[in-house]
Structures are given as C-alpha cells and as structure tokens.
Amino acid sequence: MRKPKLKKDAPIAVTLFSAGGGIEGGLVGAGIRPVASVDCDPNDKIFSRQMKFCRDANYQCYGGESYLATVEEMASKDFPGIPRNPFLLHASPVCSSFSSLSHLTRRREGDSDISAAKATAAAIATLQPQWFTLENAVKYYPSKSCRIILDALIENNYDFVTRDIDMADWGVPQNRERLILVARKNAPVLSKVFLPRKERRGWDSCIEGFAMPRSRLTNLLKAQKKSVLSKSLENDFKMAIIQRGGVCTGSGHPKSKNKSILRMEGEPSFTITRSMFIDSKGGSRSGAITYWDNLAKEAYQLPMRVIARIGGFPEWYRLPDRDAIAGSIIGLSVPPYFAKQLFLNLLAQN
Structure with missing residues (x-):
C-alpha cells in the first residue's frame, strides 16, 4: 500500500520519546510532516537502534531527521537542528513507573522520570510549538513529573486540558486507557479538542x-x-x-x-x-x-x-521482520488511528 503524500507546505511536527514511530503514523495520516524524532534508551541502545531503523524506514521519505539520542542529551544542547515554532510537539515519556504493571515490577517515580520531564519542559520552552500533546499512563497525572511539564506550559502561556480516554471509544479495536494532554500556545483549548466517541469495533x-x-x-x-x-x-x-x-x-x-x-x-x-x-x-x-x-x-x-x-497501524506502515520488535512497537505506541483523529481536530481549530 502506498504511503500518503504530504503537501510541500504541510505543517510540521517534532516528537520526543518516539519509539518506532506510531505517533508519526498519525501525523502523516493527518497531513502533518514529521521533521524530527528523538529517542534513545541509554540502558538498551541495541533496541533503540532498532526503533530508529523502523522510524527511518517509514518516515525518512518525508525528509525528517531521526535522532538516536536521549531527550535529555538534546535538551542540554538546546535541541540542535530541530526547527523552532513547529505546529506540534508531542511527547510520550517512558511510562513504566506509572503503568498498571508498576505494582508488579515495584517501579516508582524516580530520577529518570523527573529528568525526562525536565527535558520535555525544556523542549516546550525552547521550541515554542503552537500545540503540545502528551500521552502516558493514566497514573502519570498527577505526579511530580507531570507537574514539571504543566508548570512549563503555564510559564510559557499555554492553555491545556487533560483527559483519561479508552482508545476503544475512538474506533481503535483495542481497550487501551491512557492520559492525553493537549495544550495550545496563547489561545484556549476548546472542549471539542477531543473527538466525540465513536462506535466500538471488535x-x-x-x-x-x-x-x-x-x-x-x-x-x-x-x-x-x-x-x-x-x-x-x-x-x-x-x-x-x-x-x-x-x-x-x-x-x-x-x-x-x-x-x-x-x-x-x-x-x-x-x-x-x-x-x-x-x-x-x-x-x-x-x-x-x-x-x-x-x-x-x-x-x-x-x-x-x-x-x-x-493496534491502529495503517497498512502502509512497514513492520520489521522480527515479531518481537514489531510487537514491541505496537505495544509501545499511541495507536496511529487515534492520533490521526486527534491531530485532524487540532488542524480544524487552527
């Protein structure tokens, strides 16, 4: 299946903690060009390289740059090479400490979560996107990490709304409840930013x-x-x-x-x-x-x-040959089908 074509003057977006590029699938589906993605797990660089390879295989044709670096590393250098004032900045910080499985792994909010939040806050202040979106486990709000990001939004004149949603209510054939945050620079976020619920699909x-x-x-x-x-x-x-x-x-x-x-x-x-x-x-x-x-x-x-x-992935998305890697991408990703609907709604409010 052929990939969607984007207009030359398509709005641009930057993604943080990008994994295999699920959110980029939603961006492209909505007609938004993914110009930069940043992701690297310092504790598993081999897996991080595999994720970068998948992003490149699917989105390099749109002219974007995929960075094999932590968001913290990029923040320490003021995000070199990444365009300022993009239409959208999206972040999906690692959710292990906040997921429903955290009681089994005994993980709690730690220094790495705080560090990721500070780097995300720095990205907001430095890049000054028109829109900012965040996805995480429902227990991410409220947390110290989330508070750091919310403070950055307030300091930089963003209005924001948060909601816990089940992707199944938006036509994704999967129960997947997540926290979604939407913020807008110098303008109120309208209540209709979240699409009306759709009929569930089996x-x-x-x-x-x-x-x-x-x-x-x-x-x-x-x-x-x-x-x-x-x-x-x-x-x-x-x-x-x-x-x-x-x-x-x-x-x-x-x-x-x-x-x-x-x-x-x-x-x-x-x-x-x-x-x-x-x-x-x-x-x-x-x-x-x-x-x-x-x-x-x-x-x-x-x-x-x-x-x-x-998982809400489009047919044109190229999956890696190894099932473990392909499955990991699907398991880590925001369903592109949901993301496409959300981003189309943001464009409609622009």
Whole structure:
C-alpha cells in the first residue's frame, strides 16, 4: 500500500520519546510532516537502534531527521537542528513507573522520570510549538513529573486540558486507557479538542479478508484451554483471541475490570503491551496472541499484520521482520488511528 503524500507546505511536527514511530503514523495520516524524532534508551541502545531503523524506514521519505539520542542529551544542547515554532510537539515519556504493571515490577517515580520531564519542559520552552500533546499512563497525572511539564506550559502561556480516554471509544479495536494532554500556545483549548466517541469495533474487524495460514497452527496452553471452556459455558461464540504470554492488563487502567485474557468476536482486544512479545529477561515470546476458531476447534498464532491493525497501524506502515520488535512497537505506541483523529481536530481549530 502506498504511503500518503504530504503537501510541500504541510505543517510540521517534532516528537520526543518516539519509539518506532506510531505517533508519526498519525501525523502523516493527518497531513502533518514529521521533521524530527528523538529517542534513545541509554540502558538498551541495541533496541533503540532498532526503533530508529523502523522510524527511518517509514518516515525518512518525508525528509525528517531521526535522532538516536536521549531527550535529555538534546535538551542540554538546546535541541540542535530541530526547527523552532513547529505546529506540534508531542511527547510520550517512558511510562513504566506509572503503568498498571508498576505494582508488579515495584517501579516508582524516580530520577529518570523527573529528568525526562525536565527535558520535555525544556523542549516546550525552547521550541515554542503552537500545540503540545502528551500521552502516558493514566497514573502519570498527577505526579511530580507531570507537574514539571504543566508548570512549563503555564510559564510559557499555554492553555491545556487533560483527559483519561479508552482508545476503544475512538474506533481503535483495542481497550487501551491512557492520559492525553493537549495544550495550545496563547489561545484556549476548546472542549471539542477531543473527538466525540465513536462506535466500538471488535478485534475481528481486523481479520476481514484475511485467511489464517495453516503454517501458523498451534496448540492452546493450559490457561488458554481453561479460558475457552469457561467462556463456552457462558456464551455461544465463533472465534476469539487469547493472550499467550505476559500479564493481561485489560484496558490499561489500574482499576479496569476488562482483564480477561480472551476476547470474543465483537469485543475490543485486550491492551497490547510490549511484555507480550519480550519477557523480563529480554527474550522473545513466540505466538504472543492466539486466534481460536471455536467452530473448527483450531488455534493459530495471530499474524503480526493483524496485531498491527488491532493496534491502529495503517497498512502502509512497514513492520520489521522480527515479531518481537514489531510487537514491541505496537505495544509501545499511541495507536496511529487515534492520533490521526486527534491531530485532524487540532488542524480544524487552527
């Protein structure tokens, strides 16, 4: 599928903590040119290089620059080479300390979170974007890190609104609750900045016209068999997806009740996370999500392209060959389908 073409005078955007470029997919879909992306995990530079490679493979054709550097490093140099006064600046600081899994990893807000927030605040003050958006776990607000960014917005004359949203309410076939912040320079943010809720889509909308290859046949694990049996006693269903590895986080909200590892047709998927594809030791998990045909009683490893559709990625996005890397990108990203809708709404208010 061909990538969208952008106008020569398209508005420009800068992204921080960019990972594999999910937010850029939303920018391009909305007609905004991604001119600079900044990301690097100093504790995992190999993975960071893989993320940069994916961003370059998908967005270098739009003339942007991808920086393999931490946001803190770029802030210490006043963000060299990055255009000032872009239409949009987006940040997705690492959310490990604030996610619904933080109680399992025993992670709490630390120096690295504060440092990332200060660097983001510096980016706001230095780049002076017309719009600023931020995405993170719902528990990011309120936190010391979030307060640092909010103070920077106030000091630089930005009006802002925050909202906890479930991406499933915006047409993404996945329960994924996140904090979204939208700020505007020298002008109020209108309440309609967040689009009206859309009709929810089931994950099964992503397999329309897709034949499961026999080569991906697999066996159900014990826990998966138990889930199928339990659900079959309650409901008559044709198909389901079942999580295979990692921890099921449901909608992503710490108080969410949607934590079933099985979702029937017509239901949004459970939250796609990086932990489904890479374990705590950095090893790859195979067949992270299982497709269950309840009529034929057959199980398949769900193809990565289908998982990308569930994650709101466009067909033109080039996925890496390794499932662990592709899955990590999907698990770490703001769904591009949601981001596109949000950014189109910002353009409409401009």
